[in-house]
Amino acid sequence: MSKQTLAIDILLDPRWPRVVSRDATADGQFLYAVRTTGVYCRPSCGSRTPRPENVAFFSAAMEAEQEGFRPCRRCRPDRPPLREQHAAMVAGLCRQIEARETPPTLGMLAQSAGMSAFHLHRVFKAVTGVSPKVYAAAYRARKVREELARSETVTDAIYGAGYNSSGRFYEESDRLLGMTPKDFKAGGANTAIRFAVGQCFLGAILVAASERGVCAILMGDEPDALVRDLQDRFPKADLIGGDAEFEKLVAKVVGFVEMPKLGLDLPLDIRGTAFQQRVWQALQQIPVGSTASYAEVAMRIGSPGSARAVAGACAANALAVAIPCHRVVRNDGGLSGYRWGVERKRALLEREAME
Numbered sequence: 001m002s003k004q005t006l007a008i009d010i011l012l013d014p015r016w017p018r019v020v021s022r023d024a025t026a027d028g029q030f031l032y033a034v035r036t037t038g039v040y041c042r043p044s045c046g047s048r049t050p051r052p053e054n055v056a057f058f059s060a061a062m063e064a065e066q067e068g069f070r071p072c073r074r075c076r077p078d079r080p081p082l083r084e085q086h087a088a089m090v091a092g093l094c095r096q097i098e099a100r101e102t103p104p105t106l107g108m109l110a111q112s113a114g115m116s117a118f119h120l121h122r123v124f125k126a127v128t129g130v131s132p133k134v135y136a137a138a139y140r141a142r143k144v145r146e147e148l149a150r151s152e153t154v155t156d157a158i159y160g161a162g163y164n165s166s167g168r169f170y171e172e173s174d175r176l177l178g179m180t181p182k183d184f185k186a187g188g189a190n191t192a193i194r195f196a197v198g199q200c201f202l203g204a205i206l207v208a209a210s211e212r213g214v215c216a217i218l219m220g221d222e223p224d225a226l227v228r229d230l231q232d233r234f235p236k237a238d239l240i241g242g243d244a245e246f247e248k249l250v251a252k253v254v255g256f257v258e259m260p261k262l263g264l265d266l267p268l269d270i271r272g273t274a275f276q277q278r279v280w281q282a283l284q285q286i287p288v289g290s291t292a293s294y295a296e297v298a299m300r301i302g303s304p305g306s307a308r309a310v311a312g313a314c315a316a317n318a319l320a321v322a323i324p325c326h327r328v329v330r331n332d333g334g335l336s337g338y339r340w341g342v343e344r345k346r347a348l349l350e351r352e353a354m355e
Contacts, residue, residue: 196242
């Protein structure tokens, strides 16, 4: 076969543009080798782009080596992709964070990973979607909630959550729970939550807020059903009907639903597991008028095999539109389940597409 024919075949191969663009998302999907150097590389390798007639593609390192090619010393294609190495390393650091009463400092984690603190912070956030400090806080908050729910006393919950002293727990409890541990265990007793119900093109919409920020945005057909939903969430909280000032906040939310381009800049009281918070943060980064699949969101948070868990986090979201789970679709672009109804999901996406 002539060099010209070889070049044409490579140029027509869909993998070639990914080599030229050094597409990191292609790493792990295939490898390319250069006959003139005897080296094989990842698609993302930063080495000079070879002439197409000198290129051969392989699906695995073993295949390339069986043909006599050796791994590139620059991109190390015989090792797991860098993102997989980072994911495994960060998973180990997460276990370290979870195992300690006092979360390790960024410097301690960086030393364990063999990286600078700056680099470790960037890698950790790229994989998990949050910083080590935020991950530690979210994990501790989840443990506290779980223990308060199943322990007979607050003291039992303190030690069950991994605290060695009650003093440290009470220092952090308000930040973790948004209320005192006793009130949380009592279903939100003594916690004031203001709320009001408005109307938008999707039907009734309820907005509720604690002292920390908006804690619920619920949609439905019947206002009474939305209020009951709020009561179920905070069975012993002091629910206070919104006054004229609070209704301005409801109007702001309604305005955003009607005209998404306005944006929604509100303090949010977001409570969830570390994984849910990673998903919700990723959802907030999907632009108005755009969508992402569950699998794509899973990739963005560094958990490519967790598409189903991403769907579960979307279903657990109680802040409609503020955390835009309606922008997450199936891999084929179709609309799957939505907590407030698929028709509302379709209507929201159609309204955003018009902006």
